[in-house]
Amino acid sequence: MAQSPGEGSMSPSASLRGTRETLSSDPELESLGSDSEINGFPPERRTDKYGFLLKSDVDGALPEEVPVDVLRQREAKWLDMLSSWDKWMAKRHKKIKLRCQKGIPPSLRGRAWQYLSGSRVKMDQNKDKFDELDRMAGDPKWVDIIERDLHRQFPFHEMFVARGGHGQQDLFKVLKAYTLYRPEEGYCQAQAPIAAVLLMHMPAEQAFWCLVQICEKYLPGYYSEKLEAIQLDGRILFSLLRKVSPVAYKHLSKQKIDPILYMTEWFMCAFSRTLPWSSVLRVWDMFFCEGVKIVFRVALVLLKYTLGSSEKLKSCQGQYETMEKLKAIDPKYMQENFLIGEIVELQITERDVEREHLIQLKKWKEEFGELQCKSPPRMHGAKAISDSDPPNHKPLEHSPSIILPSNTSAIKKTREQKQMEKEQEKQRAKVAKEREKEEKEKKKLEKKKSKGKGDQSNGNVKEENGGEGTRDHRQEPVQPLVPKQNLKDTLKVHQSNESLCSKESEDTYL
Numbered sequence: 001m002a003q004s005p006g007e008g009s010m011s012p013s014a015s016l017r018g019t020r021e022t023l024s025s026d027p028e029l030e031s032l033g034s035d036s037e038i039n040g041f042p043p044e045r046r047t048d049k050y051g052f053l054l055k056s057d058v059d060g061a062l063p064e065e066v067p068v069d070v071l072r073q074r075e076a077k078w079l080d081m082l083s084s085w086d087k088w089m090a091k092r093h094k095k096i097k098l099r100c101q102k103g104i105p106p107s108l109r110g111r112a113w114q115y116l117s118g119s120r121v122k123m124d125q126n127k128d129k130f131d132e133l134d135r136m137a138g139d140p141k142w143v144d145i146i147e148r149d150l151h152r153q154f155p156f157h158e159m160f161v162a163r164g165g166h167g168q169q170d171l172f173k174v175l176k177a178y179t180l181y182r183p184e185e186g187y188c189q190a191q192a193p194i195a196a197v198l199l200m201h202m203p204a205e206q207a208f209w210c211l212v213q214i215c216e217k218y219l220p221g222y223y224s225e226k227l228e229a230i231q232l233d234g235r236i237l238f239s240l241l242r243k244v245s246p247v248a249y250k251h252l253s254k255q256k257i258d259p260i261l262y263m264t265e266w267f268m269c270a271f272s273r274t275l276p277w278s279s280v281l282r283v284w285d286m287f288f289c290e291g292v293k294i295v296f297r298v299a300l301v302l303l304k305y306t307l308g309s310s311e312k313l314k315s316c317q318g319q320y321e322t323m324e325k326l327k328a329i330d331p332k333y334m335q336e337n338f339l340i341g342e343i344v345e346l347q348i349t350e351r352d353v354e355r356e357h358l359i360q361l362k363k364w365k366e367e368f369g370e371l372q373c374k375s376p377p378r379m380h381g382a383k384a385i386s387d388s389d390p391p392n393h394k395p396l397e398h399s400p401s402i403i404l405p406s407n408t409s410a411i412k413k414t415r416e417q418k419q420m421e422k423e424q425e426k427q428r429a430k431v432a433k434e435r436e437k438e439e440k441e442k443k444k445l446e447k448k449k450s451k452g453k454g455d456q457s458n459g460n461v462k463e464e465n466g467g468e469g470t471r472d473h474r475q476e477p478v479q480p481l482v483p484k485q486n487l488k489d490t491l492k493v494h495q496s497n498e499s500l501c502s503k504e505s506e507d508t509y510l
Contacts, residue, residue, distance in 0.1 A: 049106075050277050051158045051200065066103070075105045078112060085115050089386045096382070100289035101344055103282055110201030116288040116382040118217070118389055119209040130205040133177040142179040142187040146172055149189055153196040160196065170204040171196055177208050182215070188223035190268035191215070197272050197284070214270075217385050218292060221375030222268055228373045230267055233292075234259035235360040237299055240348060244300045248307035255319045262326045266299055274329075278336045286343065291381035293350050294343065301342045305333045350380035 046054045066074075081088045081096065088096055096116075104112045114120040123130075137143075150168045154160050159167035174195045179187050194214060198207035215222070221229030238259045242249040252259075265273060270287060272280050275298075287294045306329050307313060307322070316322040332338065364371070379385045 045158065045161075047158050050281075052154075052277065053156045053158060053161065071105055074099070074102070075107060078105055078108045082108070082111060082115060086386075089383065093383045097289055100285045101340070104285045109281065109285070110206070113198075113201065113284070113288050114206055114210060117210055117213040118382070118385040119206065119213045121389060122213060123206065123209040126209075129181075130177060130208050133180045133208075134173050136180055138176045139179055139183070139186070143176060145189075146175045146179075146187055146192075149192050153192045157196075157200070159200060167196075167199065170199050170207070173204050174199065174208045174211060178211060178215070181212065185215070185224055188268075190265070191223055193269045193272045197280070213385070216376060217379040218287070219267075219270075220378055221373045224373040224375065226372055227264075228371050229375060230264060231260055232357070232360055232364060232371075233267060233296075234263055235363070236353060236356040237263055237296060239356050239360065240296060240352065241300060241303055244346065244348070245304040245308040247309060247313070248303050251307050251313055251316075251322070252303075255322050257319060257322060261323065263299055266302075267295055270295060271298055275334050275339070276331070276336065279334055279339050282336055282340050283343070286340075289382050291350060291384070292378060293348055293353050293380065296353060297343045297346045297348050298339070300348065301339060301346060302329055302333060305342075306330065353380075 048054060077099065081099075100112075100116075114123075150160075150171055151163055153171060157167075159165075160171070162168070171192065175187060175192060178191065178195075179185075191211065195207060195211050198210050201207075202210065219229070238249070238252070241252070271283055275283065283294060283298055303326075306325060307316070316325045361371075379388060
């Protein structure tokens with residue numbers, strides 16, 4: 001059976017086995033965040049609007065910002081969406097997609113990422129799970145590696161600048177909790193910048209569940225030991241490049257540059273260590289909404305504008321020059337306004353990604369055999385995640401001041417239930433009418449019978465009022481319905497009532 005990549009030297013990714021501990025072997029990157037560099041900042045540190053430290057006033061030049069009134073309008077729209085998220089996701093997902101492409105307001109970005117990724121539902125389903133994992137000791141092997149990586153994650157951000165500060169403490173908690181939550185995967189260094197970006201926008205527990213969703217739904221298998229999923233996506237990227245930029249595809253094929261050599265950090269870190277920060281946040285907004293196709297689009301745009309013309313290829317005739325150019329992409333192609341527009345316009349859909357996935361998976365099996373990493377299927381964005389895991393929460397719901405008992409009509413009924421109840425009421429009304437008719441008919445029959453019996457008895461029995469009718473002595477004497485004593489009493493009462501009435505009339509007359 002063919003050997004799996006990462007085990008033998010036949011695979012171009014054999015050198016990536018150390019990626020789980022050292023994603024980048026650059027010594028300068030390893031030294032970032034050292035005490036000597038951090039101490040080079042003045043006591044009164046200045047930061048940009050994203051929280052990154054500035055060394056001089058020149059660094060404080062801000063990119064184009066959204067006008068305040070437009071930002072306030074977007075905030076109001078997002079608050080309205082978040083207050084009834086399930087309805088928007090079910091019926092107006094396209095509108096959510098358009099608003100993510102415009103950019104989520106900074107004040108609501110963290111909350112929106114949680115709702116888009118489904119991590120809020122996941123957290124509600126696993127209450128107190130993060131606290132339980134946080135109290136556990138953790139595997140010493142992973143704890144040691146995580147501690148060595150903490151100071152490398154965005155060392156010039158105010159949240160992570162201090163060794164042992166609250167930012168690094170929360171980052172350690174999140175990464176350690178994931179190794180306990182998924183011990184079969186453990187820890188990969190590329191997870192650290194992902195978790196750090198999340199911690200810049202939300203508390204530790206929420207960042208943990210958001211990381212879980214990224215690793216399980218958006219990028220499943222990316223952080224497994226053999227890195228098979230990222231190698232497979234490298235092949236998918238290279239195949240899609242033929243459609244987007246044939247010139248760049250031919251050049252990379254001619255130079256025999258495997259995609260894994262330049263796209264590993266792009267994909268595994270979701271461009272958080274590649275693009276300017278404003279572009280990173282915009283890409284993540286769309287990534288959480290639309291899924292991994294956004295990561296493919298970013299990579300294809302960068303390859304197209306870096307190697308997509310004969311003029312640009314003049315300066316990179318060899319393999320080394322090509323790799324150097326891909327490591328130092330022209331900043332103008334990574335700027336927010338240019339990059340986001342190109343990403344939106346690029347016609348690469350999840351269907352294209354899945355079709356290429358099936359093709360490359362078949363080729364992989366022919367070359368290396370079955371995948372050793374059995375990761376769950378990839379979800380393409382917020383809509384697919386929401387459909388696969390129905391929400392059981394009611395976000396931003398007002399607490400009522402008056403709570404009605406549970407047996408009242410507070411529970412909303414569906415249309416089918418209402419129709420069923422109406423039909424049942426109609427049937428009950430019909431049955432009641434039929435019963436009334438039957439009862440009326442019975443009463444009529446009884447009256448007729450009673451009249452017939454009364455006529456027969458009057459013909460044979462002499463009336464007590466002095467009638468001269470002949471009486472049949474064979475019949476039993478007819479007894480009055482009321483006893484004689486009672487009859488006398490009633491007569492007395494009747495007489496007294498009449499006398500009283502006559503007295504009253506006399507009084508009134510006088």
